[in-house]
Amino acid sequence: MFTFLHAQWNVIPLYWNIVPLVSRYGMNKKIHGSPRRDESLSRESIIEAAIGILDQDGESGLTFRSLSEKLATGPGAIYWHIADKSDLMTAACDAIVAHAVAALATAGKPKESIRALALGIFDAMAAHPWAGSALIRAGGKMPIVRIVECLGKQVDALGVPQQAQWVTVCALLNYMLGVSAQNAANMQLARSGAVKRADLLDGVADAWLQLDPASYPYTRNMAGALRAHDDRADFLAGVDLILNGIDSHRAD
Amino acid sequence: MFTFLHAQWNVIPLYWNIVPLVSRYGMNKKIHGSPRRDESLSRESIIEAAIGILDQDGESGLTFRSLSEKLATGPGAIYWHIADKSDLMTAACDAIVAHAVAALATAGKPKESIRALALGIFDAMAAHPWAGSALIRAGGKMPIVRIVECLGKQVDALGVPQQAQWVTVCALLNYMLGVSAQNAANMQLARSGAVKRADLLDGVADAWLQLDPASYPYTRNMAGALRAHDDRADFLAGVDLILNGIDSHRAD
DNA sequence: ACCTGAACACCGTTCAAGT
DNA sequence: ACCTGAACACCGTTCAAGT
Numbered sequence: 001m002f003t004f005l006h007a008q009w010n011v012i013p014l015y016w017n018i019v020p021l022v023s024r025y026g027m028n029k030k031i032h033g034s035p036r037r038d039e040s041l042s043r044e045s046i047i048e049a050a051i052g053i054l055d056q057d058g059e060s061g062l063t064f065r066s067l068s069e070k071l072a073t074g075p076g077a078i079y080w081h082i083a084d085k086s087d088l089m090t091a092a093c094d095a096i097v098a099h100a101v102a103a104l105a106t107a108g109k110p111k112e113s114i115r116a117l118a119l120g121i122f123d124a125m126a127a128h129p130w131a132g133s134a135l136i137r138a139g140g141k142m143p144i145v146r147i148v149e150c151l152g153k154q155v156d157a158l159g160v161p162q163q164a165q166w167v168t169v170c171a172l173l174n175y176m177l178g179v180s181a182q183n184a185a186n187m188q189l190a191r192s193g194a195v196k197r198a199d200l201l202d203g204v205a206d207a208w209l210q211l212d213p214a215s216y217p218y219t220r221n222m223a224g225a226l227r228a229h230d231d232r233a234d235f236l237a238g239v240d241l242i243l244n245g246i247d248s249h250r251a252d
Numbered sequence: 253m254f255t256f257l258h259a260q261w262n263v264i265p266l267y268w269n270i271v272p273l274v275s276r277y278g279m280n281k282k283i284h285g286s287p288r289r290d291e292s293l294s295r296e297s298i299i300e301a302a303i304g305i306l307d308q309d310g311e312s313g314l315t316f317r318s319l320s321e322k323l324a325t326g327p328g329a330i331y332w333h334i335a336d337k338s339d340l341m342t343a344a345c346d347a348i349v350a351h352a353v354a355a356l357a358t359a360g361k362p363k364e365s366i367r368a369l370a371l372g373i374f375d376a377m378a379a380h381p382w383a384g385s386a387l388i389r390a391g392g393k394m395p396i397v398r399i400v401e402c403l404g405k406q407v408d409a410l411g412v413p414q415q416a417q418w419v420t421v422c423a424l425l426n427y428m429l430g431v432s433a434q435n436a437a438n439m440q441l442a443r444s445g446a447v448k449r450a451d452l453l454d455g456v457a458d459a460w461l462q463l464d465p466a467s468y469p470y471t472r473n474m475a476g477a478l479r480a481h482d483d484r485a486d487f488l489a490g491v492d493l494i495l496n497g498i499d500s501h502r503a504d
Numbered sequence: 505a506c507c508t509g510a511a512c513a514c515c516g517t518t519c520a521a522g523t
Numbered sequence: 524a525c526c527t528g529a530a531c532a533c534c535g536t537t538c539a540a541g542t
Contacts, residue, residue, distance in 0.1 A: 136437055137441075171489070173430075178428070208392065
């Protein structure tokens with residue numbers, strides 16, 4: 001019964017598919033006057049457009065209205081291809097992660113491969129900060145799966161025993177997610193405050209220096225390092241710290 | 253000039269402070285009939301009420317309208333004490349972090365202290381998932397400072413050389429933030445889907461098992477561990493991995 | 505099937521007006 | 524100073540109606 005009703009959609013109202021495209025613009029309108037798209041919507045084209053908006057205007061710039069405007073359609077049309085905003089963000093994030101993982105060299109020593117993956121993800125999230133916050137909300141969906149698969153392979157090649165692989169992969173993954181999400185949050189803070197990232201960092205360092213010396217000696221002591229640090233180098237140093245930990249754990 | 257105008261507020265319209273409180277309810281209303289608060293608003297009472305809503309209804313339950321209703325006032329009144337929603341979330345998060353840090357033992361070996369801090373934060377974020385996502389958006393504000401100070405002290409006591417302390421503290425902090433934020437995201441997913449966390453995990457594990465065996469062998473292999481794992485134990489194992497890495501780094 | 509766009513049920517934030 | 528609540532400028536999402 002349901003199948004029958006469903007099939008009707010494929011059989012009966014096909015007429016609009018035969019009518020020439022030009023008629024969709026109306027007889028009284030200029031053919032190229034209105035900004036209608038002439039290719040039909042697809043999940044891929046929607047995600048591509050979403051990434052364009054996210055890169056240009058940040059996370060707050062992407063709304064179903066701005067997206068539908070860019071696609072020359074109505075907000076409701078998007079829902080035929082995308083479940084909701086969370087689905088949209090995860091799919092956009094996955095495109096970034098898939099691209100980063102695909103660019104990785106296939107050969108190489110396990111440790112070098114893990115370092116390369118970590119840097120690849122770091123650079124991708126630095127170039128698309130919105131993807132960092134999307135990644136941490138992606139649950140166990142595709143973007144996470146791609147990273148887990150790559151980490152799992154290298155951790156196995158590293159000789160980590162089967163029962164310890166899960167914990168090892170999780171440690172690396174969680175560290176990478178933490179850095180990505182925090183960088184994303186900082187980028188968004190800098191964007192909304194209309195200041196450069198360096199100025200934002202200077203502001204935080206200044207605030208740290210004004211803390212009570214008796215209560216926060218160590219934080220005050222690290223304010224200089226905060227101001228001068230290199231995100232990318234520090235990120236890699238953290239990865240190495242975990243990799244060293246894996247070595248010494250195996251040596252037990 | 254500005255000072256003079258400003259001072260007027262303290263001098264001239266004091267009359268309403270002398271009028272008995274009861275008159276604020278109006279002569280024709282029952283004194284206890286309307287749900288008005290009889291204590292004036294304060295930043296602390298607002299944050300306390302916000303935490304109550306966040307714990308009960310989650311992050312999506314906290315709006316300036318629901319908060320002002322709980323405080324028996326209007327939405328605009330809150331803005332006299334709180335800058336904006338980001339300020340509110342950071343302040344609520346800081347109350348949770350401050351409480352967790354205060355509960356820590358003051359003595360003990362550095363490694364044990366780091367483990368205790370990490371577990372304290374983990375447990376606090378598990379009890380208040382909204383605080384995990386707030387923490388990662390807190391920039392270098394108070395909740396982060398509290399954790400950095402505690403980590404810095406213990407890393408120093410551990411004998412990590414001055415120039416390596418920043419990187420070491422960052423690695424531990426980023427790992428903790430990553431776990432907290434991801435747990436928070438999972439909790440929110442479970443809440444919005446109206447399913448228990450265990451069912452959510454089962455669903456992800458099932459999805460992993462249905463991946464293409466040729467493309468995702470390692471992820472499929474870890475689906476069992478995902479289903480059976482213990483969040484808290486795995487979190488601590490990750491902390492130990494980093495602590496081991498610090499040891500072997502010092503040994504170089 | 506796929507698209508349209510108005511409508512619904514919300515948000516965070518502001519601000520003239522009160523006390 | 525501090526509070527009130529209507530108003531502003533948005534959101535994500537739904538859905539009857541079109542083709």
